[in-house]
Structures are given as C-alpha cells and as structure tokens.
Amino acid sequence: MSSPIQAWRFPSPMSAERDPTTLSRRALLGALASAALPASRALAAATPRIVSLDYGLASTLLALGIVPIAISELADWDKFVVDPPMPKGVADLGSSLELNFEVLLALKPDLILTTPYLDDLLPRLGAISRVLRVEIYSEESGRMLPAAIKATRTLGLQIDRQAETEAYIARADALFEDCRRRLSQVARPPVVLCDFLDARHARVFSRPGLLTNVLERIGVKDAWPEASNYWGFQTIAIEELSKVSDASAKLIAFDPIPDDVLPKLKRSPLWQALPFAQPGHFRVLPPTLLFGMLNEAMRFARLITDLLEAET
Amino acid sequence: MTPRLTSSCIGPAIVALCLLAVALALGWPLLTPALRAGPAQHYDIPRMVLVYATLPRLATAILAGAALSLSGALFQIVLRNPLADPTTLGVSAGANLALVLTMLFFPALLGLGRDVVALIGSAVVAILVVGLGARRGFSPFSLVLAGLVISLWCGALSAVLMLLNSHYLVSLFIWGAGSLAQQSWDIPISLLWKLAVIATGCALIIRPLSLLELGEDGASARGLRLQHLRALVIACGVALAALVTSAVGVIGFIGLVAPTIARLSGARRPAALLVWSSVTGALLLLVADETVQLLAGDLGDFLPTGAVTAVFGSPLLLLMLPKLRIRHRLQKSVGPARPEIPPLRSMLWAALLLTVLAVAISLMLGRPADGGWGWLSGDLLNDILPMRAPKVFSALASGAMLSVAGVVLQRLTGNEMASPEVLGINAGAVFGVAIAVFCLAAPGLGSQLGFAAIGAIAVITMIFLFSVRSGFAPERVLLAGISLSAMVDAVVGVMTTTGDPRALLLMRWMSGSTYNADMTSTIIVSGAAIALIAVALSARRWLDILPLGGLPAASVGVCLSRSRLALFCLAGLMSAAATLSVGPLSFIGLMGPHLAREAGLLRALPQMAGAAAIGGILMVVADFIGRTVAFPYQIPAGLVSALVGAPFLIWMLRRKA
Numbered sequence: 001m002s003s004p005i006q007a008w009r010f011p012s013p014m015s016a017e018r019d020p021t022t023l024s025r026r027a028l029l030g031a032l033a034s035a036a037l038p039a040s041r042a043l044a045a046a047t048p049r050i051v052s053l054d055y056g057l058a059s060t061l062l063a064l065g066i067v068p069i070a071i072s073e074l075a076d077w078d079k080f081v082v083d084p085p086m087p088k089g090v091a092d093l094g095s096s097l098e099l100n101f102e103v104l105l106a107l108k109p110d111l112i113l114t115t116p117y118l119d120d121l122l123p124r125l126g127a128i129s130r131v132l133r134v135e136i137y138s139e140e141s142g143r144m145l146p147a148a149i150k151a152t153r154t155l156g157l158q159i160d161r162q163a164e165t166e167a168y169i170a171r172a173d174a175l176f177e178d179c180r181r182r183l184s185q186v187a188r189p190p191v192v193l194c195d196f197l198d199a200r201h202a203r204v205f206s207r208p209g210l211l212t213n214v215l216e217r218i219g220v221k222d223a224w225p226e227a228s229n230y231w232g233f234q235t236i237a238i239e240e241l242s243k244v245s246d247a248s249a250k251l252i253a254f255d256p257i258p259d260d261v262l263p264k265l266k267r268s269p270l271w272q273a274l275p276f277a278q279p280g281h282f283r284v285l286p287p288t289l290l291f292g293m294l295n296e297a298m299r300f301a302r303l304i305t306d307l308l309e310a311e312t
Numbered sequence: 313m314t315p316r317l318t319s320s321c322i323g324p325a326i327v328a329l330c331l332l333a334v335a336l337a338l339g340w341p342l343l344t345p346a347l348r349a350g351p352a353q354h355y356d357i358p359r360m361v362l363v364y365a366t367l368p369r370l371a372t373a374i375l376a377g378a379a380l381s382l383s384g385a386l387f388q389i390v391l392r393n394p395l396a397d398p399t400t401l402g403v404s405a406g407a408n409l410a411l412v413l414t415m416l417f418f419p420a421l422l423g424l425g426r427d428v429v430a431l432i433g434s435a436v437v438a439i440l441v442v443g444l445g446a447r448r449g450f451s452p453f454s455l456v457l458a459g460l461v462i463s464l465w466c467g468a469l470s471a472v473l474m475l476l477n478s479h480y481l482v483s484l485f486i487w488g489a490g491s492l493a494q495q496s497w498d499i500p501i502s503l504l505w506k507l508a509v510i511a512t513g514c515a516l517i518i519r520p521l522s523l524l525e526l527g528e529d530g531a532s533a534r535g536l537r538l539q540h541l542r543a544l545v546i547a548c549g550v551a552l553a554a555l556v557t558s559a560v561g562v563i564g565f566i567g568l569v570a571p572t573i574a575r576l577s578g579a580r581r582p583a584a585l586l587v588w589s590s591v592t593g594a595l596l597l598l599v600a601d602e603t604v605q606l607l608a609g610d611l612g613d614f615l616p617t618g619a620v621t622a623v624f625g626s627p628l629l630l631l632m633l634p635k636l637r638i639r640h641r642l643q644k645s646v647g648p649a650r651p652e653i654p655p656l657r658s659m660l661w662a663a664l665l666l667t668v669l670a671v672a673i674s675l676m677l678g679r680p681a682d683g684g685w686g687w688l689s690g691d692l693l694n695d696i697l698p699m700r701a702p703k704v705f706s707a708l709a710s711g712a713m714l715s716v717a718g719v720v721l722q723r724l725t726g727n728e729m730a731s732p733e734v735l736g737i738n739a740g741a742v743f744g745v746a747i748a749v750f751c752l753a754a755p756g757l758g759s760q761l762g763f764a765a766i767g768a769i770a771v772i773t774m775i776f777l778f779s780v781r782s783g784f785a786p787e788r789v790l791l792a793g794i795s796l797s798a799m800v801d802a803v804v805g806v807m808t809t810t811g812d813p814r815a816l817l818l819m820r821w822m823s824g825s826t827y828n829a830d831m832t833s834t835i836i837v838s839g840a841a842i843a844l845i846a847v848a849l850s851a852r853r854w855l856d857i858l859p860l861g862g863l864p865a866a867s868v869g870v871c872l873s874r875s876r877l878a879l880f881c882l883a884g885l886m887s888a889a890a891t892l893s894v895g896p897l898s899f900i901g902l903m904g905p906h907l908a909r910e911a912g913l914l915r916a917l918p919q920m921a922g923a924a925a926i927g928g929i930l931m932v933v934a935d936f937i938g939r940t941v942a943f944p945y946q947i948p949a950g951l952v953s954a955l956v957g958a959p960f961l962i963w964m965l966r967r968k969a
Contacts, residue, residue, distance in 0.1 A: 075945075091944075092944050093944060094943075094944035094945045094946060095945055095946070098827050098945070098946050100943075100944040100945075100946065101699055102678065102680075102696050102699060102700075103680075103944050105695050105696060105699070106680055106692060106695075106696070199495055200365075200493050200494075200495050237361075238495065239357050239360055239361055239365075240357070242357060259415070259419060259422075264495065264496075265495075267496050267498055268364065268495040268496040269360070269363075269364045269495075269496055270360055270361070270364050270365065270495050270496070271495070273360065
C-alpha cells in the first residue's frame with residue numbers, strides 16, 4: 001500500500017539490459033551534435049578526456065586506443081560486456097538514468113558521448129561540456145552492422161582518430177572473413193539467438209539486428225521466421241519457439257540467465273515438447289553486449305565460430 | 313451443520329455465487345480458443361498453453377486466494393482485529409525480504425528449501441509484530457501500526473536490494489510482485505497439499521476458536537489456554553502466508569478484503585467465517601487474474617496480478633463499508649507514562665540546531681569522484697553547491713510539510729494511524745500527476761501542482777463521504793484510506809507497465825527521489841512549506857479541541873463542518889506540494905507525529921513544530937544517505953527514510969503501554 005515500494009514492483013518488461021523505449025520522438029533534439037560538428041583540433045594533441053554514457057561507445061573508444069575517464073554503470077561492465085576489459089582508474093558515473101552529476105562536474109571532461117536513450121539529460125550535459133550524440137539504433141538506421149560501422153567512423157572523425165578507425169574497421173573485416181572461412185569447413189546448422197527474461201518469456205534476436213547481420217556475414221543461417229523491431233529483438237513467450245520449422249536448428253541463449261529459469265524449464269512441459277529441449281540443440285554463450293557496436297559484433301562472431309567449430 | 317449455521321450461510325453463498333458467475337464469464341474467452349482448435353499437430357501452441365500455462369495459472373489463483381483469505385480470517389479472529397491480514401501485519405513482506413536476501417547472497421540455500429526460507433522470514437516478522445502488540449495489550453491499532461511499519465521496512469529493503477541489482481533480476485521483480493504466470497503444474501500441486509494440511513489443522517481448532525468470542529476472561533474460565541491457542545493460530549496464519557509468498561510472491565489485499573466481505577455478508581461464527589473467507593478469496597483472486605489476462609493481452613504475464621488486486625478488492629470493500637458494525641471493542645491506546653520532560657523551549661532550540669546541523673552536513677559533506685569522503689571547498693564549492701542545495705532544501709521542506717500534515721490528520725480523525733500516506737492522499741496526488749503527465753503534452757510545474765492538489769483533495773473528499781456518517785469511526789477511516797490508497801497505487805502501477813518513457817520518469821519520481829529537484833521547484837516548495845505550516849500553526853486551537861470529539865468541540869464553539877473541511881484541505885495541499893517535489897514519501901507523515909508525541913510533545917503547537925523539525929531532519933538525513941552510501945549510485949530518499957525511520961519507530965513502540 002505504500003506508493004514508493006509499489007513503484008519498484010512495476011518494471012518495464014524490457015528492462016533486462018537496456019530499455020529500448022521509442023525515443024525517436026525526440027527528433028527535435030536530434031538537431032544537436034551528431035554529424036554536424038567540426039572536428040576539434042585540440043583533441044588531436046593530448047589524450048582527450050572523454051566520458052561515455054553508453055557501453056557500445058565506450059568499448060569502441062577502447063578499440064581506438066583511448067581510455068575514457070569515466071563511464072556510466074562501470075560496475076556491470078564485467079557482467080555484460082566482458083571483453084575488452086575496462087582498465088583500472090576509470091571513474092563510475094552511476095546509473096545511466098540517474099547519472100551522478102557531481103562526479104561528472106568534478107572530472108571536467110572535454111567530450112561527453114551519449115545516445116538518444118539519454119536525451120532527457122542533454123540540456124544538463126550540454127552545460128558541462130561538449131556533447132556528441134551518436135545515433136545507432138533508430139527507426140531509420142536499417143541494418144545494424146553497417147549502421148554501427150558508420151557510427152564508428154563518425155566517432156573517429158569527431159575525436160580525430162581517423163587512421164585508427166580505418167585500421168579498426170579493417171581488423172573487423174578480416175575477423176569476419178576468417179570466421180567465414182573457418183565455418184565453411186564445418187557443419188553450419190541454422191541458429192536462433194535469444195536471451196531469457198524469465199521462465200516464461202524470452203527475447204529473440206533477428207533481422208535487422210546487429211547479431212543477425214554478423215551471422216549473415218559469417219555464413220550462418222538465422223532460423224527465426226519473423227523480423228524484429230529496429231533494435232533487433234522481439235519478446236516472445238516460450239511456446240512460440242515452436243514456430244521454428246527447421247528441425248536441425250540450434251537455440252543459442254546468452255548468459256546471464258536468471259538462476260531459476262533453467263531448472264523451471266526442465267520441469268515445464270511447454271519446454272520439454274520443443275525440439276530445442278533435445279540434447280545438443282540448446283547452447284549457452286558467455287555474456288555479450290546485445291545492443292553494442294563493432295566490438296560486440298566481433299566478440300559474438302568469435303564466440304559463435306568457436307562454438308560451432310567445437311560442435312563437430 | 314446446525315440450522316443456525318445454515319441460515320447465516322445464505323448471504324455469503326450469494327456473494328460466492330455472484331463471484332463464481334463473473335469468474336465463469338471471464339474464463340470463457342480465455343479457455344475457448346484452445347478448445348476450438350483443430351486436430352493437434354506436433355506442437356499445438358493453443359492447446360499446450362491451455363493445459364500447461366492457463367489452467368495451472370487459474371488453479372494457482374484459486375489456491376493462493378483461498379490460502380491468503382484463510383490466513384487473514386485466522387488473524388482477524390484470534391487478534392480480534394478487523395484490519396489484520398498477512399499484508400498489514402507485515403508477514404508477506406517479511407517472507408519476501410527473506411527470499412530476496414537469500415537469492416542475492418546465499419543462492420545455495422534456496423535449493424534446500426524456498427519454503428523454509430520464507431517461513432523463517434515471516435516467522436521473525438510475526439514474532440516481532442505480535443510481541444510489540446502484546447506489550448500494548450493487543451490494541452488493534454498498535455498491532456496494525458507495528459505490522460505496517462515493519463512491512464514498509466521490509467518492502468523498502470527489498471526495493472533497495474533490487475534497485476542495486478536491477479540489471480539481471482527482472483524476473484525477481486515480476487515474481488516478487490505476485491505474478492501468477494505458470495509453465496507447469498508444479499506450483500498448484502505443491503500449494504494444494506500444503507493448503508490441505510494446514511486447513512485440516514484449522515478444522516480441528518474451530519471449537520476452541522469460538523470460545524474466543526467470550527473474551528479473554530470468559531475463555532480462560534472455560535479452561536482455554538489462551539496463549540497456546542493464539543500461538544497456534546498465528547503460526548497457521550503465518551505458514552499459509554509464507555507458503556503463498558514463496559510460491560507466487562506478495563499478493564496484497566485479498567486477505568483483508570475476503571474475510572471482511574464474508575463477515576459483512578453474514579458469516580459470523582468462526583467456522584462459517586473461515587470457510588466463506590476462503591471461498592470468497594479464491595473466487596476474488598480468480599476474477600482479478602482473469603481480468604488481468606484479458607485486459608493486458610500479450611503483456612498479461614508482465615503485469616503482476618498481486619499488485620493490482622487492490623483495483624478489484626477496494627471498490628467491493630468500499631461498497632460494504634457502511635455495513636461495518638464495530639463488533640470488537642477498540643481499546644483506547646494509552647500513552648506511555650512520561651518520566652520527565654525537558655523544558656519545551658530548550659527542546660525546540662535543540663530541534664532547530666539539529667536541523668541547521670543536518671542541512672550543513674548534507675550540503676558540505678560528500679563523496680568526490682575517487683570514492684572517498686570529502687568536504688566541499690575551493691572552486692568545487694561554486695560548481696557543486698548549486699546542485700546539492702535544491703535537493704537538500706526540497707527534502708527539508710517536503711519532510712516538514714508531510715509531518716505537519718500527518719499531525720493535522722491524526723488530530724482531525726482522532727486516530728493515531730492517519731497520515732497522508734496511509735489515508736491515500738499521497739496516492740491521490742500521484743494519480744493527479746500521472747493524469748497530467750499522460751494527458752497533457754508537457755505539463756509545467758504549475759499545472760502539475762494543480763493536478764496533484766486536485767487528486768489529493770478528491771481522495772480526501774471520498775474518505776470524508778465514506779466515513780462522515782459514522783462520525784469518522786477510526787476503523788472506517790482507516791479501511792477507506794487503505795482501500796483508496798491501494799487502488800490508486802495499482803492503477804498508477806498499471807499505467808507505468810506500458811513501457812512508455814513518461815511512465816519510467818513517473819516511476820522514478822514516485823519512489824521519492826530528489827534527483828530532479830532544481831532551483832525553481834525548490835523555491836516553490838519551500839515557499840509553500842513556510843506558508844502552509846504557518847497556517848497550520850495558526851489553527852492550533854482547533855487542533856487542540858477537535859481530538860476531544862465532536863460534541864465537546866461544538867460545545868466550546870468550534871464550527872465542526874467548517875473547521876474539518878478547512879483542515880482537510882490544508883492537509884491535502886501540504887501533501888500535494890510535498891509529493892510533487894520529492895514524490896510520495898512513504899513514512900514521514902506517519903512517523904513524524906509519533907516521534908514528536910513519544911518525545912513528550914502532546915499539545916498541538918509543540919507537536920506540530922516538533923514534527924516539522926523531525927520530518928525535515930529525517931528527510932535531509934535520508935537524502936544524504938541515499939546520495940552517499942551506494943556512491944556513485946543513488947538510492948531514492950523515500951526508500952531510505954523508510955529504512956532509517958522504521959527501526960526508530962519500532963524502538964519507541966517497544967515501551968510498554
């Protein structure tokens with residue numbers, strides 16, 4: 001009966017990792033930053049003090065050789081992103097939705113990287129330092145992997161690291177080619193990518209999502225028959241997994257899976273009757289940031305290739 | 313059954329039949345699509361869902377409803393308190409907290425026995441609550457007050473733990489809130505045999521229970537060992553609530569509403585009351601769950617039924633409220649004898665000093681980026697102070713206003729459990745703001761304040777209407793307030809599950825956070841606080857006289873209707889303004905007045921001044937702790953105030969009556 005406590009009993013159904021709410025309405029704020037800023041010469045000189053409010057952008061920074069001075073939700077980096085590891089000495093800004101502005105102010109950053117998800121905070125961020133708003137997941141983005149590459153190039157341009165960016169993108173291409181080559185020599189069953197919300201619901205990842213684009217790149221077929229929203233996922237109930245018609249398909253789930261899910265599934269006839277409950281048709285992959293950028297695509301490519309190679 | 317029992321069964325039977333009819337009507341669209349399906353293919357989705365998800369869910373609803381109502385009925389009989397149920401006594405919240413703690417810190421223990429963990433949690437709470445109640449002679453109010461306080465504390469701690477671990481524990485949220493979604497027959501079957509065992513036990517003690525009607529002396533004279541019986545019955549009630557909480561999380565309200573409906577429709581003797589409470593509760597939860605499934609469609613599983621039972625229980629309860637005869641004699645709560653009070657003036661100076669100290673520390677002490685502790689100095693002072701000041705002063709102003717509103721309401725209704733929170737006024741303000749946020753494009757601060765005030769005053773009016781004819785009988789006022797509060801909470805909660813971004817903002821604000829406080833809102837709230845508290849202080853004559861009762865007040869020349877109306881509106885305005893700036897605070901309005909009274913401030917003016925100081929200090933301290941203890945993450949001040957304040961209040965309640 002107490003309102004504050006009741007409030008925390010009503011989570012958004014999509015709040016497992018990120019809340020992909022429809023913020024495309026904030027079009028009026030889209031006029032800020034993005035691609036229109038001229039590159040700053042000053043940043044080329046010393047290592048720029050950059051703060052990232054998004055995991056994907058932070059991991060891209062690391063790939064370009066820059067360590068951010070602070071990121072939001074640092075404590076969960078090892079649970080969700082894992083690779084590349086975040087070096088020591090990076091400050092934690094707290095939860096993205098309730099950013100600790102005192103820490104941010106005290107750090108005096110040169111540049112703040114943000115995404116449309118945090119548009120509410122733009123006015124307050126703009127008062128502290130220059131803001132770069134990178135839009136990857138939006139209705140107009142289309143396929144995610146090219147969109148992520150484009151966003152990486154935008155970021156590289158803005159922080160004056162074009163050479164490193166091109167080298168990085170070339171590395172990614174080489175990795176995808178290598179995975180494709182390795183997989184062409186083994187059996188490649190179609191896969192369904194998912195993560196479990198609870199014992200009754202899961203999110204399935206399919207086109208035009210980042211992970212599905214990676215599958216296409218390395219030559220693995222996505223067995224899910226339907227397309228997803230622009231974030232690349234679709235929330236389903238477990239029994240809908242029976243829509244997959246290919247009998248050889250494998251279900252690949254991502255860690256972390258809530259503790260009570262797998263035991264409950266074992267005892268659930270809804271799950272047991274699915275072809276995925278047969279031995280060998282269900283595998284769990286280590287955590288990968290599901291709404292990330294190029295680094296995450298590369299990590300996923302490596303993980304799935306290792307898995308499919310080991311299966312044969 | 314004897315003829316006398318049969319005649320008292322007609323009323324409840326009619327209610328049960330009506331509920332059954334509604335349940336069948338609602339169940340039809342849920343069940344028929346699957347039955348109409350064609351020949352079974354390899355994996356026939358509708359049929360699988362029907363057999364392994366929908367039917368187990370309905371079965372669980374029936375069993376959980378029956379168990380909770382039985383538990384509520386047992387508590388109400390043995391404690392002779394029509395307001396007792398697993399939720400108001402804090403038993404469910406204790407079980408839930410135990411499960412959350414175990415899941416986060418000792419997951420291995422859960423494998424050994426979920427039920428055992430839940431039982432331990434609820435047993436600890438029950439012992440605490442009943443122990444506190446016993447010290448005050450089982451006065452119904454102190455019992456429910458203790459239960460309420462502990463329930464709030466457990467709920468706040470669970471909420472904080474889930475908040476700090478929210479990323480991968482969505483399922484924890486949904487389960488803990490009373491989701492009945494199933495994917496196999498495991499849970500209904502396990503609930504069935506456990507319920508059967510306990511129900512059989514209850515059947516054996518029905519006779520001794522009827523002896524309780526004779527009152528304590530009469531019952532002991534007939535040879536009844538009162539303590540043993542009480543312990544046994546309470547143990548059964550606790551076990552039932554713990555088992556249900558362990559299976560499906562916290563489901564509120566059913567245990568309170570079903571026995572009340574059964575009693576009001578004619579089931580008076582213990583045997584009839586137990587049976588008909590269970591039946592009514594089972595059908596009520598079934599109807600609630602079916603409605604949730606039908607209305608929410610695809611998102612039906614993400615909307616926890618337990619959190620919205622109030623939407624169904626409250627209107628029923630409010631409808632039957634006029635028929636509530638006060639059967640149980642309510643003891644007047646006796647204030648503890650005071651040894652020696654320090655002089656008033658020095659106490660008020662001490663309060664002022666503490667307030668200044670609290671504000672100063674909260675402003676100047678903080679945690680810089682490296683995670684240590686540090687005092688603000690140098691150029692950081694200019695940057696960070698303007699950010700902290702609004703939060704601190706908003707907290708101060710809101711805490712003071714809510715406390716004073718609590719004093720006004722408690723004196724007005726003559727009932728020590730009244731507070732803006734318990735009476736649902738905060739919930740009304742939240743509802744008003746929710747409507748503003750969802751209906752208007754971009755409501756400014758002024759219109760939000762207006763809507764909040766309208767919402768608060770609407771709730772006050774409804775409580776007024778429901779209880780004026782009974783002369784504000786404390787029971788009626790409380791029940792009406794609890795119902796309205798729960799109902800509004802549930803409706804707002806439903807609005808927030810839509811996933812709309814505005815709903816997320818609303819949710820964060822609702823937990824009592826000073827995060828969005830800025831200079832403008834702080835100035836407005838502080839101004840409102842000064843003005844409204846000044847008005848309240850000037851009404852001290854009314855507030856001294858009204859608690860004496862209607863007749864004495866009128867005979868001294870106080871115009872009853874005008875004074876009551878004015879004071880109600882004042883309380884509503886204060887709650888609305890405070891709620892708007894920092895969200896509905898879950899505790900200060902209830903606790904501030906009590907702490908002031910326990911400190912020896914009994915008359916209106918000192919109590920209000922003391923309550924304002926205590927409320928303000930408490931909120932400033934809560935805000936400070938919320939900002940620093942989990943640095944750099946921030947815990948909403950409303951939750952912290954419950955965590956910090958509850959032990960204080962419990963400690964004060966420990967004093968013997």
